[in-house]
Amino acid sequence: MGVPMNLSFRQLMTFREVMRTGSISQAARALGRTQPAVSAMIAGLEDELGFKLFERRQGKLTPRPEARFFLEECDDILSRLEQTKRTLSGISKLEAGHLRIACHPAASGFFLPKVLTEFLSDKPGIRVSLMMRSSSLIEELIASQQFDVGFAETPEPRPSIRQSDFDLECVCAIPAGDELAARPVITPADLDGRRLAVLFAEHATYRQTVKAFDMAGCRFEPMFELQTFLPGMRFVGAGLCYMICDMITAHSHLAGLAAGSGVVVRPFRPRIGSRVSVLTPAHRPGSQLSEAFCNMLRARVEDMQAEMKEILGQAV
Template sequence: MNLTLRQLTTFREIMRAGSISQAARAVGRTQPAVSTMVRTLEDQLGFALFLRTHGKLIPTPEARFFLEECEDILGRLERTERTLERISSLQSGKLKIACHPAASSVFLPRLLTRFLDGREDLEVSLIMRSSAMIEDMIASQQFDIGFSETPTPRASIHQTDYDMECVCILSADDPLVEKSVITPDDLDGHPMAVLFDEHSTAIQTEAAFRTTGNRFNKRFELRTFLPGLQFVSAGLCVMVCDMITAYSHILHAPDSSGLAFRRFRPTISSHISILTPGYTTQSMVGLTFISELKAAVAGVQDEVETALNSTWPLRNPS
């Protein structure tokens, strides 16, 4: 037996319409073609579907039972077609993202909010983890996308790396905001907030002071830069921090809010990466989100660069 979807669809239309002529119009075929299809279907099934009495079709009990099966099969097919259509239009599916702390509070949620607009059936899992944990989650294919500090390359991970310049954040009342570029000479002995000793930005910052012969005064040691914004705003310290954290503050406080951004020289680099599993194929929705994530990272660099070029915020703006 080799039943076709056309046979099932046409049979269902005959049962709904009650006549071959009306069914033929519904399926866009001629009446003789539909009559032939019914006879062929009955031959394949091995039993009659209709009794023909005085020019009318009377469904047999077997036809009514067969209709239930047709409705079930065609219903599943129609649901599948709708699901595939939503998937192809990126309106349905699942996306699992792991994000490091600096981007988890503002940057990535903001991007996801825009991405999910009009995609009500798209399911998203977003977790915050350390960069080391994210690396392992991506390598083991537990998550589709990771956004973290740059790991050591390995075959089980595809990565797109970015070298982003760190910026110096000061209290808006600090006299140093008159400068467009801050150096270790300006911060000799000044209280600083830095990440833990093993972090690359802390190592680079301390090395910059040591190389220039200036005293490095580490008052606050942090796991992430976010709490340091409060300390800087209160005038307790200065901080050389990653661009993602600076961008998050710009989004929340587009006007002056107690902080000022300035360039720092020598350049302190913050390395971040977009990670995906190395041994699996990315979904269409995943590829689309990655494309938007790449554009968003470029947007961060442009936005902070604009803020630095305008020495944001200006003191005593006109």
């Protein structure tokens, strides 16, 4: 049967309580209302429905068959409303919801999962979609509003994306037992003709590194060409090469991915930049959940940067 759209939540609650208790007086006590108010509520409900729900005989209410059928509908409606209320309450308390995150490879193996683990520690009802994608694809996914949060290499500004940018610097990864590990700062002259692990030629760090070597008149000798810096840490740890890599990869390695694997990091000069950004769609407001996660992510990027500066400062 169709339920009129102007039925109120209070009418449905009152009707259910009358059916449960079997009398106006008991329903009034349970609801904390007066008997006349409950009677008026039931009469108004019957007017809206267009038929009688109860027979009134000698001061007693007897449910008609229509009332018993309507009770099933009423229970279903109230159950959905109560579930909706619980869900909305959970959302407001960051206890429910779905967070869709796209992350570039450098941060997807350790850094961002670590931040996400901390964020979810007191939010067991949150569902998460975490996808590793290239930075260029993340930019498009955020611009088209397919994901809530992106963490990627900094794109060119565009109207469809809000971004918080971080200007990080690259560091030099060195085998722990190598002679260069004793030096506080590494320069192209130190790596002149030495074997390197580098990213593909189109990447900004590759171009910056080549330029630094050219300006210093030093030989640039790539041994490994990589899609991401992370596997290069194993090659460095094995003494096969050196690597000028982004700060997040270095921090992830030192913080836990391969702690004690025989790699140390040192500042590299001239400075080679590695910019990353927290990205969100600009044409729709972020949920409370995504905003809270973005706030934590930005804070943890700053914490990571401070930790790495301390580590690098100790070498100088």
